[in-house]
Amino acid sequence: MVFSSSLLENAVNEFAKLPGIGKKTALRLVLHLIKQDANEVTYFSDTIAKMREEIKFCSRCHNISDTQLCNICSNPSRKQELICVVENIRDVIAIESTQQFNGLYHVLGGIISPLDGIGPEQLNLDSLIHRISKENTTEIIFALNPNIQGDTTVYYISKKLKGIPVKITTIARGIAFGGELEYADEMTLAKSISNRIPVEHYINDNN
Amino acid sequence: MVFSSSLLENAVNEFAKLPGIGKKTALRLVLHLIKQDANEVTYFSDTIAKMREEIKFCSRCHNISDTQLCNICSNPSRKQELICVVENIRDVIAIESTQQFNGLYHVLGGIISPLDGIGPEQLNLDSLIHRISKENTTEIIFALNPNIQGDTTVYYISKKLKGIPVKITTIARGIAFGGELEYADEMTLAKSISNRIPVEHYINDNN
Numbered sequence: 001m002v003f004s005s006s007l008l009e010n011a012v013n014e015f016a017k018l019p020g021i022g023k024k025t026a027l028r029l030v031l032h033l034i035k036q037d038a039n040e041v042t043y044f045s046d047t048i049a050k051m052r053e054e055i056k057f058c059s060r061c062h063n064i065s066d067t068q069l070c071n072i073c074s075n076p077s078r079k080q081e082l083i084c085v086v087e088n089i090r091d092v093i094a095i096e097s098t099q100q101f102n103g104l105y106h107v108l109g110g111i112i113s114p115l116d117g118i119g120p121e122q123l124n125l126d127s128l129i130h131r132i133s134k135e136n137t138t139e140i141i142f143a144l145n146p147n148i149q150g151d152t153t154v155y156y157i158s159k160k161l162k163g164i165p166v167k168i169t170t171i172a173r174g175i176a177f178g179g180e181l182e183y184a185d186e187m188t189l190a191k192s193i194s195n196r197i198p199v200e201h202y203i204n205d206n207n
Numbered sequence: 208m209v210f211s212s213s214l215l216e217n218a219v220n221e222f223a224k225l226p227g228i229g230k231k232t233a234l235r236l237v238l239h240l241i242k243q244d245a246n247e248v249t250y251f252s253d254t255i256a257k258m259r260e261e262i263k264f265c266s267r268c269h270n271i272s273d274t275q276l277c278n279i280c281s282n283p284s285r286k287q288e289l290i291c292v293v294e295n296i297r298d299v300i301a302i303e304s305t306q307q308f309n310g311l312y313h314v315l316g317g318i319i320s321p322l323d324g325i326g327p328e329q330l331n332l333d334s335l336i337h338r339i340s341k342e343n344t345t346e347i348i349f350a351l352n353p354n355i356q357g358d359t360t361v362y363y364i365s366k367k368l369k370g371i372p373v374k375i376t377t378i379a380r381g382i383a384f385g386g387e388l389e390y391a392d393e394m395t396l397a398k399s400i401s402n403r404i405p406v407e408h409y410i411n412d413n414n
Binding site: 001002003004005006007008010011014015017018019020021025027028029030031032033034036038041042043044045046047048049050051052053054055063064065066070071072089090092093096097099 | 208209212213225236239248270271296299303304306
């Protein structure tokens with residue numbers, strides 16, 4: 001692309017550095033901003049800059065936070081003895097959006113994946129073990145992605161927790177709501193059969 | 208989406224205002240920026256803010272510009288008597304990227320489209336007529352999109368220019384390079400036959 005304005009070119013190049021944004025999309029975004037009110041664009045850029053400067057990670061659960069302790073950890077109405085272990089912040093947002101979980105989180109910041117060179121020492125694991133032994137935790141729920149890396153991580157952490165009197169569970173695997181049996185992979189279908197639940201339980205869940 | 212951080216939420220909302228960016232994409236972009244160096248994010252936001260504050264439109268051709276006169280208009284090596292009329296800035300960038308055109312531009316800022324409520328008075332038309340009568344223009348090339356709106360605009364402006372001694376042309380319509388005859392629409396195929404060119408001309412063009 002040949003630009004006749006370096007202001008335009010620089011802005012397009014900055015947007016094109018973002019993941020999944022090519023030059024053409026970047027140009028479309030910048031031309032959109034040019035059409036907006038100058039105050040709105042100032043607000044856009046200020047919001048981004050402020051976010052990056054002021055954002056923190058919760059000292060307890062490693063979730064993204066405006067303050068030293070995130071507002072999930074500092075909410076006294078949440079069950080302090082229940083910890084949901086997730087891979088990243090996106091998973092916290094996904095689970096929070098269901099509005100069905102009322103415990104705390106622990107963000108690992110990754111998942112054990114030897115092929116990608118990520119071992120247990122890269123994860124927020126020590127702080128998890130420290131929390132559990134200090135916070136009267138009664139249950140740990142693993143909400144990791146259902147793949148080899150997720151299962152390896154669950155296995156590794158469970159072994160680490162041996163001896164600590166805490167219940168360890170993982171979220172249910174099964175046929176997704178609205179999914180079709182015949183298109184489910186064999187593994188999922190097999191797990192959904194072996195982990196079958198009583199019908200009265202199922203009916204209560206859906207009402 | 209439920210966020211535990213208002214800094215994060217505000218930043219996601221700002222990105223999600225951009226065209227074609229949904230909440231999930233916005234979140235992905237913001238989480239990417241959080242992982243970047245703080246200085247890089249400051250540079251990103253400063254570049255966008257500076258662009259919006261300082262960008263100008265060329266007083267002669269209405270192209271986007273860093274200065275009062277854009278660097279195409281102020282380049283003395285470009286043919287000042289040749290004006291290519293385009294709909295918008297994106298078209299200038301597309302034509303400049305071919306590096307085949309050495310004249311000036313005139314950005315209409317839209318196209319006549321009664322259905323969208325855009326009439327000739329919304330376009331940069333007066334300044335075009337003013338330029339032509341003042342600048343010793345010898346040729347106007349219309350490079351508008353090949354549709355009813357484009358053709359209407361060409362027709363309208365051509366009528367306006369009646370009496371002014373200037374050659375009026377439009378870019379060639381035809382089968383696109385690499386395109387296949389059997390998939391071309393009838394209109395394009397018909398035009399490419401009626402506007403056929405001598406073979407010696409064609410061979411020279413491709414060498």
